[in-house]
Amino acid sequence: MLIIITAALAPSIALLCFFYLKDEFENEPLTTVARCFIFGCLLVFPVMFIQFAFDEEGLFHSAAATAFIQIAVIEEFFKWFVVFFAVYHHVHFNERYDGIVYASAVALGFATVENIFYLISSGVEYAFLRALLPVSSHALFGVVMGYYLGKAKFNKIRKKRFIFFSFLFPASFHGIYNYILLTQNYWTYSVIPFMIFLWVYALRKVKHANRMQAKDYTHNKAG
Known part of the structure; x- marks a missing residue:
């Protein structure tokens, strides 16, 4: 059991460290990231319960509905909900890049369990194989989610649009990923590209978030 936990945890920690250290300005408190x-991690259990209930009721009969609604929308909504209501308004969410760190932490906790x-x-x-595909994909969905939440945090004019994008894009990418796996016999030819x-x-979103943060620092110093 210890080997399994280690094998499941190692890629998540590695990816989280990678995106955490990509922050070029102010690293987030490790306690908040760990939280x-x-x-x-805890999100897995309500998500599994809801998805199991959908299976029992037989609500989704097509691969598209299963991939986009039963899996992608449900999982990304719960992750988005936690990031938005637990850390979006937190005092430590004070830079554009912070959303990437926190959203990828939530996503990788989910992916680990x-x-x-x-x-x-x-x-x-x-x-x-799990490290290369599902774990990495969850991390990348989290990065995209966090990027748009960071934009929403510091753009009052387009705040609602970016909050919507922070759910729409990860859910769409997640749905495409699952649809490939569910429908393609030789899915490696599609999923790898x-x-x-x-x-x-x-x-690119990581780089852009850091670039915009640099502009914010320059503007604040000039002001």
């Missing part, structure tokens, strides 16, 4: 990670359950049922030999796209897209 977000734990919140993400989900990964533990999968490895228990299927075997630790899947740990490497999609993962490359996600990494490029997310890293």
Whole structure:
């Protein structure tokens, strides 16, 4: 069991450290980041209950509905809900990049517990593949979510639009990812290019958040 927990936890911690250290200005308090990670871990249980209930009722009969609604919308909404109501208004959410750190922490907490359950049922030999795909994808969805929440925090004019984007884009990307896995027999030919796209897209958001934060610092000093 210890091997499974370690195999499930290691990629999440590595990815969280990666995005945490990408902050070029002020690193967030580790206690707050850890709290977000734990919140993400706990989210797995209500999400699993709701998804199980949908399975029992047989509400979704198509791959598209399953991928986009039963999986993507439900999971990303719960993650978004936690980030928005637990840390968006927090005193430590004081930079554009902060949303990326906190949202990726919640996402990776969720991915870790989900990964533990999968490895228990299927075997630790899947740990490497899980790290490359589901765990990484959850992290990237979190980065996108946090990027737009950071924009919303510091843009009063387009605040509502960016808050909507902070849910819409991660849920859409998550739905596409799951739809590929559910419908393609040779899904590696589609999911690998999609993962490359996600990494490029997310890293651009990381770079842009830091660039905009630099402009904010320059503006504040000038003011």
